[in-house]
Structure formats: C-alpha cells, structure tokens
Amino acid sequence: METLSLLMQGFAVAGTPENLMIALVGCFLGTIVGLLPGLGPINGVAILLPIAFAMKLPPESALILLCAVYAGCEYGGRISAILINVPGDAGAVMTTLDGYPMAKKGLAGPALSMSALASFIGALVATIGIVAFAPLLAEWAIAFGPAEYFVLMVLALCCLGGLVGDSLPKALTACLIGLFLSTVGIDSNSGIYRYTFDLLHLQDGIPFIVIVIGLFAVSELMLMLQNAHAAGEPISVTGRLMFNTQEFMLAKWTMLRSALSGFFIGVLPGAGATIASAMCYAAERRMAGKDHQFGQGDIRGVAAPEAANNASANGSLVPMLTLGVPGSGTTAVMIGALTLYNITPGPTLFQDQPVIVWGLIASLFIANVMLLVMNIPLIRVFVKFLSIPNWLLVPGVAAISLVGVYAVHGTTFDLILGTLIGGLGYLLRVMNFPIAPFILGFVLGDMMEQNLRRALSISDGDPSILFASPIAIGLWVAAAAMLIGPRVMKAIDARRVPQEAVAH
Amino acid sequence: MLKKSVLALAACVLAGSAFAAPEKPECIAPAKPGGGFDLTCKLVQSALQNGKYLDAPMRVTYMPGGIGAVAYNTVIANRPAEGGTVVAFSGGSILNLALGKFGKYTEKDVKWVAAVGADYGAVIVRADSPYQNLKDLIEATRANPGKIVYGAGGSVGSQDWMKSALIAREAGVNYKNMRYVAFEGGGEAMTALMGGHVQAYTGDASEVAAHLKGGRVRVLAVLSPERLPGELTAIPTAIEQGYKVEWTIARGYYVGPKVSDADYRWWLGSFDKMLGSPEFDKLRAERGLFPFNLTGDKLADYVGKEVKRYTLLAQEFGLAGQ
Numbered sequence: 001m002e003t004l005s006l007l008m009q010g011f012a013v014a015g016t017p018e019n020l021m022i023a024l025v026g027c028f029l030g031t032i033v034g035l036l037p038g039l040g041p042i043n044g045v046a047i048l049l050p051i052a053f054a055m056k057l058p059p060e061s062a063l064i065l066l067c068a069v070y071a072g073c074e075y076g077g078r079i080s081a082i083l084i085n086v087p088g089d090a091g092a093v094m095t096t097l098d099g100y101p102m103a104k105k106g107l108a109g110p111a112l113s114m115s116a117l118a119s120f121i122g123a124l125v126a127t128i129g130i131v132a133f134a135p136l137l138a139e140w141a142i143a144f145g146p147a148e149y150f151v152l153m154v155l156a157l158c159c160l161g162g163l164v165g166d167s168l169p170k171a172l173t174a175c176l177i178g179l180f181l182s183t184v185g186i187d188s189n190s191g192i193y194r195y196t197f198d199l200l201h202l203q204d205g206i207p208f209i210v211i212v213i214g215l216f217a218v219s220e221l222m223l224m225l226q227n228a229h230a231a232g233e234p235i236s237v238t239g240r241l242m243f244n245t246q247e248f249m250l251a252k253w254t255m256l257r258s259a260l261s262g263f264f265i266g267v268l269p270g271a272g273a274t275i276a277s278a279m280c281y282a283a284e285r286r287m288a289g290k291d292h293q294f295g296q297g298d299i300r301g302v303a304a305p306e307a308a309n310n311a312s313a314n315g316s317l318v319p320m321l322t323l324g325v326p327g328s329g330t331t332a333v334m335i336g337a338l339t340l341y342n343i344t345p346g347p348t349l350f351q352d353q354p355v356i357v358w359g360l361i362a363s364l365f366i367a368n369v370m371l372l373v374m375n376i377p378l379i380r381v382f383v384k385f386l387s388i389p390n391w392l393l394v395p396g397v398a399a400i401s402l403v404g405v406y407a408v409h410g411t412t413f414d415l416i417l418g419t420l421i422g423g424l425g426y427l428l429r430v431m432n433f434p435i436a437p438f439i440l441g442f443v444l445g446d447m448m449e450q451n452l453r454r455a456l457s458i459s460d461g462d463p464s465i466l467f468a469s470p471i472a473i474g475l476w477v478a479a480a481a482m483l484i485g486p487r488v489m490k491a492i493d494a495r496r497v498p499q500e501a502v503a504h
Numbered sequence: 505m506l507k508k509s510v511l512a513l514a515a516c517v518l519a520g521s522a523f524a525a526p527e528k529p530e531c532i533a534p535a536k537p538g539g540g541f542d543l544t545c546k547l548v549q550s551a552l553q554n555g556k557y558l559d560a561p562m563r564v565t566y567m568p569g570g571i572g573a574v575a576y577n578t579v580i581a582n583r584p585a586e587g588g589t590v591v592a593f594s595g596g597s598i599l600n601l602a603l604g605k606f607g608k609y610t611e612k613d614v615k616w617v618a619a620v621g622a623d624y625g626a627v628i629v630r631a632d633s634p635y636q637n638l639k640d641l642i643e644a645t646r647a648n649p650g651k652i653v654y655g656a657g658g659s660v661g662s663q664d665w666m667k668s669a670l671i672a673r674e675a676g677v678n679y680k681n682m683r684y685v686a687f688e689g690g691g692e693a694m695t696a697l698m699g700g701h702v703q704a705y706t707g708d709a710s711e712v713a714a715h716l717k718g719g720r721v722r723v724l725a726v727l728s729p730e731r732l733p734g735e736l737t738a739i740p741t742a743i744e745q746g747y748k749v750e751w752t753i754a755r756g757y758y759v760g761p762k763v764s765d766a767d768y769r770w771w772l773g774s775f776d777k778m779l780g781s782p783e784f785d786k787l788r789a790e791r792g793l794f795p796f797n798l799t800g801d802k803l804a805d806y807v808g809k810e811v812k813r814y815t816l817l818a819q820e821f822g823l824a825g826q
Contacts, residue, residue, distance in 0.1 A: 186659060
C-alpha cells in the first residue's frame with residue numbers, strides 16, 4: 001500500500017506540465033537518436049546531460065529527461081532495423097532478422113506496429129517489476145558472481161542454435177570470427193595487449209558500434225553496389241499499417257515471456273540488451289515448433305527481441321537505484337548526472353530521495369505511453385522511407401552511421417576499421433554466412449572469457465566453482481534443456497506421427 | 505544554427521582583444537561518457553562557464569582508448585597547436601605513460617596546464633566481513649594469501665591492481681602470489697564485493713561515500729596522506745594504521761606541445777584564478793573530488809616525479825617492458 005501511495009506521489013511529480021513536456025521532448029529526441037545508426041542511448045544521454053544542467057532543470061526533471069531519452073532510444077533502434085536492415089542501436093540487432101524480411105514482404109507497417117507494442121509491453125512489465133520488486137532484485141543482481149555470469153553466457157551460447165540459418169558450420173564459423181575479434185585489445189586479467197599490433201587505437205579492443213556499423217551499414221552499401229546492374233526492386237508497402245488480431249494472438253505470449261526474461265537479464269549489471277534480445281529471440285524460435293517463419297519474417301521474431309531489449313533497458317535501472325552501481329553504460333552516465341546534483345545513488349536512494357526515485361519510475365510509465373502513442377501514427381511517416389530509392393537511402397545511411405561513429409570516438413581510425421569490417425561482412429553475406437552469430441560471438445566471447453578467468457582466479461583454478469551455487473546449477477540445467485530439449489521434442493513428435501498415421 | 509554562428513562571431517571578436525580566450529574551447533575526455541575523465545571535463549566546463557571566463561561554451565568531446573593513450577597521441581601528432589583544446593588526464597594516464605603504454609611519447613611531449621583535484625585509494629570490505637581494520641585484513645592476507653581474494657576495476661598493472669599489490673606487499677605477500685580478480689570498472693568490482701565474490705576491493709574514496717550510508721560495505725582505510733574531509737573523515741588512513749601505503753589519483757588537464765605561449769598563459773592564469781575561488785571548491789566537491797591544486801611548472805615537476813616513481817614500482821612488480 002505504501003508503495004502505491006509513493007507511486008502516486010511520483011505521478012504527481014512526473015505529471016506537472018513542465019515534466020510532461022520534458023518527457024515528451026525526451027521521448028522524441030530519444031527516438032531520433034535511437035533511429036540513427038551509430039548513436040545509441042549512451043550518446044543521447046551524454047549529449048543532453050550538460051544541456052539539462054545548463055538549463056538549471058531541477059534534478060527530478062533532468063532525470064526524467066534522461067530516462068525518456070533512454071526509453072525513446074530503445075523504441076527508435078527498431079525502426080531502421082526493420083526498414084533498412086541496419087540496427088539503430090545495439091539492442092536492435094536481432095530485430096533485423098525478421099523485421100527486414102517482413103518489410104521486404106510489404107509488411108513494414110505490421111512489423112513496426114507490433115514491435116512498438118512489444119517495446120511498450122517490455123517496458124511496462126519491467127517498470128512494474130521495478131515498483132514491486134526493486135529491493136529483492138538487488139539481491140538477485142549481486143548474487144551473480146563471475147562463475148554465474150560464465151554459466152549465463154554458456155546458456156546464451158546454447159541458445160545460438162536458434163539463430164543458425166541454413167548451415168550449422170557457417171553459423172559456427174561466423175560465431176568464431178566474432179569470438180576472435182572480441183579478443184583484440186587489452187586483456188583485463190593480465191593487462192597484456194592482444195592482437196593490437198602496437199596500434200594505440202586497438203588497445204581497448206574493437207568498439208561494438210564499429211562492428212555493427214561495418215557489418216550492417218557498410219556491407220549493405222557494398223551489396224547494393226554489387227547488385228547495381230540489376231534493377232533495385234522497390235519495396236512495396238501494403239496498405240496495412242497495424243498488425244491484425246491473428247498476428248497479435250500469435251505474438252502475445254512471446255511478448256510477455258520475452259519481457260519477463262529480458263527484465264531479469266537486464267537487472268544483471270554486465271549482461272544487457274544485446275544478450276537479452278538474442279536469448280529471447282532464440283528461445284522463441286526454438287519454442288515455435290515446426291510451422292514458423294523465423295528468419296523469413298515471423299511476427300514473433302520482431303516481438304521477442306523488442307520486448308526483451310526494452311525490458312532489459314528498464315531493468316538496468318534497478319542496480320543503479322538500489323545499489324548505486326551502473327547496470328549499463330547509459331546508467332553510468334545517469335549516475336554521473338545524479339552526482340552533479342549532489343545526489344549519490346546508492347542503497348539509500350529510495351529512502352533519501354523518494355521524490356526523485358518515484359518521479360523517475362512514474363515518468364517511465366508516462367514516457368512509454370507517450371512513445372506508444374507517438375510511434376503508432378508515425379508508422380505512416382516511417383514507411384515513406386521505403387519509397388526512397390536504394391541508391392540514395394543506403395549511402396545516406398552508411399554516411400550517417402559513419403558520422404555517428406566519428407562523432408562519438410573522434411578518430412578516423414574507427415572509420416577505416418568500420419570499412420574493413422564492412423568488407424569482411426560483405427564477403428560473409430555474399431557467401432550466405434549469418435551475421436547474428438557473428439555479433440553474438442563478439443559480445444559473448446569477451447564476457448565469457450573474462451568471467452571464466454575471474455571465476456578461476458577466485459577459486460585458484462578449481463573448476464568446481466562453476467557448479468557451486470544454486471544459480472549456476474540452475475543455469476546449467478537450462479542450458480542443457482536448450483540443447484537437448486528440441487531433440488527430445490523432435491523424437492516425441494517422430495513417435496507420435498506414425499501413431500497418428502496408423503489412427504487415420 | 506544562428507545561435508552557434510553568433511557565438512562563433514563573439515569568440516572571434518574576443519580573440520582580437522588583448523587577453524583573448526583561446527578560440528573554440530574544447531575539453532577532450534579520453535574515454536567513453538560517464539567516467540572520471542568525463543567528470544573532469546564537465547568540471548572545467550562548468551567552472552569556466554560559471555565564472556564567465558569564456559563567452560563561447562566549452563565543448564566536451566570523447567576520445568576513448570587506453571586510459572588516454574589515443575588522445576595523447578592524437579593531440580601531439582595531429583592537433584599540437586590547438587590553443588582552445590585541453591585534454592583531461594588522471595593518475596592512470598601518468599601510470600600508463602610511465603609504463604610506456606602511450607607509444608613513443610613521454611611526459612615531456614605535452615604542456616601540462618593544471619591539476620584541479622584528486623581522488624585517493626580506499627580499501628573496502630563487506631559490512632559483515634570479519635576484518636575490522638586494515639591490520640586484520642593484512643594479517644589475514646599474511647596468514648593465508650590464498651584465502652583473501654582482492655578485486656578491483658583494473659587489469660594487472662593498472663592503478664587498481666597496484667593498490668592491491670601494495671597492500672599485499674605490506675603483508676609480505678609477493679604480487680605474484682596475491683589473489684586478484686580484474687573487473688570491468690569499479691561498479692562491477694563493487695557489485696562483486698557486495699555479493700561476497702571477492703573479500704576486499706581496492707577502489708577509490710570518491711565512490712565509497714555513497715555506499716557507506718547504505719550499510720553494505722565497510723571502508724578499512726583511505727590511501728591518502730591525511731584524513732579526508734566530508735563523509736569520510738571518520739575513516740583512518742593506512743599510514744595512521746601503520747602501513748605506508750598511499751595512492752593519489754590526480755586529475756587535471758594538458759594542452760598540445762605547440763600551443764602558443766599566449767594561449768598557454770591564458771589557461772594558467774584562468775586556472776590560478778579559478779582554483780582559489782570558493783565556487784570552484786564547491787564544484788569540485790560536487791564531483792566527489794578532493795582539493796589538489798598544481799599549475800604549470802609545478803604540475804610538470806609533479807608529473808615527472810610520478811613517472812619516476814611509477815617506473816620504479818613497475819620494475820618491482822615486473823611490469824616493465826610490457
């Protein structure tokens with residue numbers, strides 16, 4: 001009951017005309033920043049923070065602005081993923097897998113509207129989760145030590161099976177290339193530089209955004225050049241902008257499941273939206289049974305990652321609010337923002353600063369409703385992008401992406417690197433290698449290696465630490481189920497089919 | 505757009521006058537947004553703006569890579585004469601400079617402007633830990649080096665690691681036998697400490713103030729020369745407890761080697777004026793930094809001494825030539 005009255009107070013804070021206006025502006029700017037490949041929520045928040053401070057916004061308003069931008073980015077990232085096959089931010093990588101095929105089939109409208117709804121549900125579930133369980137979740141977040149993170153990565157890798165396209169060897173190769181690239185840079189356990197070739201720019205490794213831009217935007221440009229002689233088939237848009245009841249029924253449980261798992265993964269500092277969306281996508285694909293169209297434009301393929309990445313983004317606020325540790329890069333900037341206002345986020349924030357905490361939570365609800373309302377009519381505008389001819393659209397996107405990368409890191413090296421990776425991506429795509437396992441290998445590889453080595457240095461080399469805690473054991477069981485489950489199901493199916501045949 | 509051009513015009517007009525501020529003021533934070541370098545840049549940005557030193561607002565840009573290595577090399581090689589551009593540095597940058605991780609350049613290749621604040625190391629354990637003071641921890645480490653796992657946010661050879669290694673040295677434990685886990689940044693290390701995955705965390709004083717109130721952690725010692733002001737004043741230093749371990753992380757700015765004397769002097773003058781003001785003290789305290797003021801030659805001397813000290817430590821810890 002007390003929680004509810006506090007939440008009502010929060011709505012009173014977030015519901016003042018100025019704060020509503022600020023949330024609206026934040027949602028809009030966030031959507032734009034999220035939409036632009038190369039710029040992600042961390043940049044949006046970092047750009048706006050000094051502006052908010054210079055405008056002398058009170059702390060709760062500044063935080064509402066930043067949260068609205070964060071929420072908006074998670075919505076925006078899917079738009080370019082669906083329309084042009086270039087994820088607008090890291091969390092939207094998986095959305096390209098089915099979003100773009102849907103757009104090519106003329107179903108851009110339903111893909112956009114369904115993903116907007118999925119984003120909304122993801123965010124809503126996560127926000128309710130924060131309200132109801134934040135203090136408990138803090139315990140969940142710190143229960144994860146290096147050993148548990150390692151097993152979580154194993155589980156994520158076992159989900160990889162769900163991302164395999166036509167050929168397992170190709171998916172594995174792509175994954176291994178990603179894994180290899182993730183080893184570039186300083187090894188955080190030993191401090192030794194690996195594969196940096198004495199290039200200072202490689203000391204911190206290859207930035208994730210450079211990989212994404214290279215693999216998607218730059219290689220897309222090269223593919224287009226290759227196909228230049230063939231008349232570019234303009235994507236037609238069917239009249240339908242909204243998903244229909246049938247599509248909703250198909251995706252409703254997908255959204256809810258992905259929202260829940262996305263939230264729990266998001267709460268863990270160090271996991272994040274990319275892993276959450278990849279795991280949920282893969283799990284849904286596995287659960288879909290035989291007659292699915294995952295990879296060719298299944299509506300559940302846009303619903304799952306979008307629900308998961310929005311839930312995960314909101315979930316990453318939990319460690320910030322309850323423990324004072326950042327759950328993601330973006331929340332690290334927000335903690336900086338709070339520090340500027342002389343508010344130290346930490347375990348006592350809920351008691352010391354109820355106005356700010358509950359105002360922020362209430363503004364998350366408000367911002368998400370705004371984003372849903374804003375995004376549905378805007379679909380009409382977004383699909384217009386598709387009528388831009390490819391020769392204009394693709395170079396434009398590549399240019400904007402690279403400008404984004406340059407703006408963030410300020411070195412031309414990243415541009416060259418992005419182009420090289422684009423070349424690699426082009427070769428892979430021409431040879432029909434799937435790109436998603438590449439990305440996953442890159443993200444998971446580093447975290448898996450570092451956490452394994454951390455765990456082993458804690459236990460002094462004794463691998464039993466990997467099976468020591470109930471969480472770790474639970475994750476192993478889940479991983480085994482992921483690997484064996486589908487086969488068992490298949491076996492059961494195979495047995496059932498002849499029986500049915502007899503019965504007929 | 506219009507606003508920008510007006511500002512640019514204003515900057516140009518000002519540049520013509522006698523005590524001109526450098527054009528296009530910019531602070532390069534050599535990291536991703538959100539960390540200590542960002543904070544350092546935001547500090548000078550607000551201070552210059554509040555004190556009306558500049559008419560054009562200072563831009564903060566990010567150039568991540570190797571705790572400042574990328575920015576250091578870029579400024580020296582490509583942007584050596586930009587009078588308006590200051591780059592944030594930290595004790596971590598000086599350490600890597602000493603370890604030769606900044607490429608071919610040395611500390612003499614830039615013009616050091618000012619150190620404006622400092623942070624100090626801190627030794628932190630969980631609130632329910634059996635170690636009540638630094639002595640307990642050090643004696644436990646001495647008795648059973650394999651049992652006490654230290655964790656922090658940096659790799660072997662980083663500042664965070666050195667703090668752990670120095671504590672272990674006090675316990676008579678060689679750095680090679682010390683159990684140390686490197687996390688990705690202080691936040692992760694703090695989380696691991698709270699979860700009981702490591703037994704001690706050698707972090708920074710500025711980040712623990714917030715956690716003290718929460719009651720999940722206990723600070724055994726601060727690694728400063730004297731007790732710190734503010735919330736941490738009750739925490740004894742390591743020196744007080746009989747261990748000569750001190751770790752200062754200075755924060756400040758440098759400019760490119762070919763910046764004109766006029767611009768360099770403008771920066772020195774402005775910092776000298778700013779650092780003496782109570783407004784600056786307030787801004788610095790808001791960012792969790794402690795007073796540590798050095799400008800110009802004094803700073804250059806300090807950096808030179810630190811480089812020597814780190815080089816010796818690096819030899820002792822077998823890091824040289826890495």
